[in-house]
Every structure is written in C-alpha cells, then in structure tokens.
Amino acid sequence: MQGSHSKDIAHFHIVGINYKKTDAAIRGSFAINQAQYQHLLDNAKSLYLDDIFVLSTCNRTEIYGFADDPQQLIELVCKETEGDCNLFSQLSYVKSGEEAIKHLYQVGTGLDSQILGDYEIIGQIRTATKFAKTNGCLGGFQERLVNSVLQVSKLIKNETSLSAGTVSVAFAAVRLLEHKVPDILQKKILLTGVGKIGRNTIKNMIDYLGVQQITLVNRTAKVAEDFAGQHGLRFAPYEQLEQELKAADIILVASNAPEPTVLPSHFEGSTPKLIIDLSIPFNVDPAVRELSHIELVNVDELSKIQDETLQMRQQEVPKALVIIEEHMNEFLYWYKMRKHAVVLKAVKDKLTEMHTKEIQQQKNGAQYKLEDIEAVSSRIIQKMINLMAGKVRREADKSDQYIAMINDIFETGVNQE
The missing domain is CATH 3.30.460.30 (Glutamyl-tRNA reductase, N-terminal domain)
Incomplete structure (x- = not known):
C-alpha cells in the first residue's frame, strides 16, 4: 500500500x-x-x-x-x-x-x-x-x-x-488486600471475569495470602470451571452473579464488558464489602462508590501502591536508557542508509543507462573492437563531469558545498583553501 x-x-x-x-x-x-x-x-x-x-x-x-x-x-x-x-x-x-x-x-x-x-x-x-x-x-x-x-x-x-x-496491577491488588484485610483467610472472595488479569490476581492471592475461599464467575462457564478445577476453587454460573455479589466480602471485577455489570442495586441491604475493579473500561458502576457500606478501588488507585521493588527498579533506569540509546542509534543509522541506498541505486541505474547507450553508439551495428573501450570510457567520464558541472553552475549559491562534497567523495586530495 x-x-x-x-x-x-x-x-x-x-x-x-x-x-x-x-x-x-x-x-x-x-x-x-x-x-x-x-x-x-x-x-x-x-x-x-x-x-x-x-x-x-x-x-x-x-x-x-x-x-x-x-x-x-x-x-x-x-x-x-x-x-x-x-x-x-x-x-x-x-x-x-x-x-x-x-x-x-x-x-x-x-x-x-x-x-x-x-x-x-x-x-x-x-x-x-x-x-x-x-x-x-x-x-x-x-x-x-x-x-x-x-x-x-x-x-x-x-x-x-x-x-x-513481582510488581503488576494484579500483585498491587494483593498488596492492598494484605494491608487492608488482615483476616482475609476468613473472608469470602468473588472473582467475576476469569481472563488473564483475573487469573493472575487469584494466583497471587493463593501464593502470597494463602486464601482458598474463592468463587469464580465468568460468562463462559467452562473457563471458570477449568480454572477452578486446577486450583481447587469454587465456581458458579453467570446467572447467579447477583446472588454471589451479595454473599461475598471481597469482590474482584476483571471482566471486559463494554458497560458496567456490577451495579448499586446489587448491594441494597447487603453487608459491607471491598470491591476492586481491575477492568478497563470500568465494569463497576461509579455510583457504587456512593454507597456508604461499599469501598471501591480501581486500577488507577492500585497503581499508586509503591514498594521496595519499585525503588530497586528505579535504580536500573539509567542502565536501560544506555541500552535504548545504543540500539536506537543503530536503527537510525539503518534508516539513513536505507534512504541513501535509494539514491545510490538511482545513480547506478543512471550510470548503467549511460554506459549501455555509449556502447550501442560505439557499435552502431558494427563489430565491437577492444580498442573502442577507451573512447567509450572517456565519453562516460566526460558526461559525468558535465552533469556535475551543470548542477554546480545552476546552483551557484551552493556551488562551494557541492564542490567540497565531490572533493570529499572522490578523495581527490585537492586543498581548496
């Protein structure tokens, strides 16, 4: 294209x-x-x-x-x-x-x-x-x-x-729970949306917090069933989402629906809950935040969680920048050479055309003789000089630059001072 x-x-x-x-x-x-x-x-x-x-x-x-x-x-x-x-x-x-x-x-x-x-x-x-x-x-x-x-x-x-x-949005969620919910082993946890982020969060929770009271809900039930089977967790059909939302103490939302699937109406008369919305766009209605018995945390708030791992990473930034600069310069060199290659090919094509034309004129239907090489070569050289001289003459304001460049390219050794 x-x-x-x-x-x-x-x-x-x-x-x-x-x-x-x-x-x-x-x-x-x-x-x-x-x-x-x-x-x-x-x-x-x-x-x-x-x-x-x-x-x-x-x-x-x-x-x-x-x-x-x-x-x-x-x-x-x-x-x-x-x-x-x-x-x-x-x-x-x-x-x-x-x-x-x-x-x-x-x-x-x-x-x-x-x-x-x-x-x-x-x-x-x-x-x-x-x-x-x-x-x-x-x-x-x-x-x-x-x-x-x-x-x-x-x-x-x-x-x-x-x-x-280990630092990611999924791990940040675990760090948040670690600090906010000291009795998390006694809490009922619900994950809705068993995609990559949801799975990673649950794996981190199991590994770092030792939780097991987790229920999975997903639109495609087989996905939730398979993941639950691998980790000894409970799963429920999507049709029971509202019931599971009311039963849970901690709710992780990692679905990718275009509109919010977790609504204020789901929590009327419910017990207090902590909800972590890992979805983009948000899958928890912002109005849920207005409910006094609900605490809602989203991905932007999670990403503010800093720890010693991030401080250690910050110290590595200068090393990374050196590597980037080296390879970026290599890429830019390739790009510039690529541009030059187009020009050089055009020059080669021009010379080939000139050479072919001179050969044909020299032959002029007759048998080509070895001694004719000098005459052909001389004319080609003179035509190239004429091309360069003509350009220098037409671009008088740049003539010194052109002559200096030609002098440099052909390494004539002539001192122009």
Missing part, C-alpha cells in the same frame, strides 16, 4: 493518551477492541496511510504511523471510539520523528508504564503489530523498528533488574 505522504522520518508520529493525564474512565472511552481495530486499519488504507498500528491497553491508547499531519491519526482513533475527539486532542500527546521512535522504545521496555518495568506491555506490542501486519498495514520501517524494540526489551530484561521482582 503506497501512501501519499512523505516517508521521511519527520512524518512518523505517535499520538496517544495514557495514565499520566487521564483516569481510567476517560481511557476506557478511547479503548479499541479487535473489531474497532480492524475498522481503523481499513480506514487507514482508504486514506493511503500506512505503517500504522494501535496499542490499546488499560493504561494507554496510542496510534503509531506515517501521516502528513498527526490530526489524521487522531481522527482515525476517534472515529472508532465513543470518546469526544476534542477531549482526546486536549489530553493527547503528539511526538514525531526521533522523539516518536524513542517513545516506542520506552513504552516497549516498561519505562513509560504506570508500574515501572511492566514486562507485559511488550507482548501487547507484539500482538498489536502482528494484527496490523496481517492486515497489510505494517511496512518495512515500522516492522524493523518494532523488531529492534523487541530485542531491546529482551536485553533490558536479561541484563538489568528493571523488571525484577
């Missing part, structure tokens, strides 16, 4: 929102699911935009790609989501050229994550770019860049302690 814009690096942009300026509710309104992603890529093709991919997680929605104007990328995102485009423009950040490239390295290595060193983000980048490539929207530039980011992420994980220790 050929874009109408320049593939100059200055036209490579990243536009996005993240946890730094938006809360989870706003981010949820701009989250992009698989179907929306498909439509967005189709729209990008119709606008002749390429090298496009979207990264949509609980902490960010970002779109990367080449465009004449970053506003084109903003409109692609806003067209597919429910959020207000003016709000997105106000809250979003725009980075272009080398700054955009550096941002992707920092995102992919967990330096820009809400929890420093979060290694899960690299898998999300891999999935997002694979989908874009399958749909014909990932070109050579972006694919090379992403491969470099993947390599750097692996190096930083292996050569530094940036991702060492």
Whole structure:
C-alpha cells in the first residue's frame, strides 16, 4: 500500500493518551477492541496511510504511523471510539520523528508504564503489530523498528533488574488486600471475569495470602470451571452473579464488558464489602462508590501502591536508557542508509543507462573492437563531469558545498583553501 505522504522520518508520529493525564474512565472511552481495530486499519488504507498500528491497553491508547499531519491519526482513533475527539486532542500527546521512535522504545521496555518495568506491555506490542501486519498495514520501517524494540526489551530484561521482582496491577491488588484485610483467610472472595488479569490476581492471592475461599464467575462457564478445577476453587454460573455479589466480602471485577455489570442495586441491604475493579473500561458502576457500606478501588488507585521493588527498579533506569540509546542509534543509522541506498541505486541505474547507450553508439551495428573501450570510457567520464558541472553552475549559491562534497567523495586530495 503506497501512501501519499512523505516517508521521511519527520512524518512518523505517535499520538496517544495514557495514565499520566487521564483516569481510567476517560481511557476506557478511547479503548479499541479487535473489531474497532480492524475498522481503523481499513480506514487507514482508504486514506493511503500506512505503517500504522494501535496499542490499546488499560493504561494507554496510542496510534503509531506515517501521516502528513498527526490530526489524521487522531481522527482515525476517534472515529472508532465513543470518546469526544476534542477531549482526546486536549489530553493527547503528539511526538514525531526521533522523539516518536524513542517513545516506542520506552513504552516497549516498561519505562513509560504506570508500574515501572511492566514486562507485559511488550507482548501487547507484539500482538498489536502482528494484527496490523496481517492486515497489510505494517511496512518495512515500522516492522524493523518494532523488531529492534523487541530485542531491546529482551536485553533490558536479561541484563538489568528493571523488571525484577513481582510488581503488576494484579500483585498491587494483593498488596492492598494484605494491608487492608488482615483476616482475609476468613473472608469470602468473588472473582467475576476469569481472563488473564483475573487469573493472575487469584494466583497471587493463593501464593502470597494463602486464601482458598474463592468463587469464580465468568460468562463462559467452562473457563471458570477449568480454572477452578486446577486450583481447587469454587465456581458458579453467570446467572447467579447477583446472588454471589451479595454473599461475598471481597469482590474482584476483571471482566471486559463494554458497560458496567456490577451495579448499586446489587448491594441494597447487603453487608459491607471491598470491591476492586481491575477492568478497563470500568465494569463497576461509579455510583457504587456512593454507597456508604461499599469501598471501591480501581486500577488507577492500585497503581499508586509503591514498594521496595519499585525503588530497586528505579535504580536500573539509567542502565536501560544506555541500552535504548545504543540500539536506537543503530536503527537510525539503518534508516539513513536505507534512504541513501535509494539514491545510490538511482545513480547506478543512471550510470548503467549511460554506459549501455555509449556502447550501442560505439557499435552502431558494427563489430565491437577492444580498442573502442577507451573512447567509450572517456565519453562516460566526460558526461559525468558535465552533469556535475551543470548542477554546480545552476546552483551557484551552493556551488562551494557541492564542490567540497565531490572533493570529499572522490578523495581527490585537492586543498581548496
């Protein structure tokens, strides 16, 4: 797919929102699911935009790609989501050229994550770019860049302690429970939504807190049944969700429904409860927070939990930045050489054309003689000199620069001073 814009690096942009300026509710309104992603890529093709991919997680929605104007990328995102485009423009950040490239390295290595060193983000980048490539929207530039980011992420994980220790939203939930609920072994716990985040949270709770009074509820009952069987837990059908919500003391919500599934009406006349909403967008109605006997914590509040692991990770940031700089410079060198390769190939084609033409003129239907080589070579050399001299003559204001460059390229040894 050929874009109408320049593939100059200055036209490579990243536009996005993240946890730094938006809360989870706003981010949820701009989250992009698989179907929306498909439509967005189709729209990008119709606008002749390429090298496009979207990264949509609980902490960010970002779109990367080449465009004449970053506003084109903003409109692609806003067209597919429910959020207000003016709000997105106000809250979003725009980075272009080398700054955009550096941002992707920092995102992919967990330096820009809400929890420093979060290694899960690299898998999300891999999935997002694979989908874009399958749909014909990932070109050579972006694919090379992403491969470099993947390599750097692996190096930083292996050569530094940036991702060492157990810190994630799931683990932060466990730390919260550890401090807030000292008698947690006596509490009834409910998980609704047995996806990756929900499973990780439950595993951490079992490993670190030793809890077992856990009930699982999931729209697809088989998923809850299988996970419950593996860990000796109880499961209940989704149709009994309201009943299970009322019975539980602690509720973890990790479902991915587009609208809230846990409502204030579920807790009328119920006992006090602690609810942790791990979903983006929120799956607990914000009005639940107004109930005096309910305490509600969401992912943004969880991510504020700091511990000694994060402090240790912070000390590893300088090492990670050195690795990023080294590999980013390698990528930029490849990009510049790639641009030069196009010019050098064009020069080679021009010389080949000139050579062929001279040979044909020399032959002129007759048998070619070895002594004619000197005449052909001389004419080719003179034509190249004429081309360069003509350019220098036409661009008088740049003539000194051109002559200095020619002098340097051919290493003539002539002192122009």
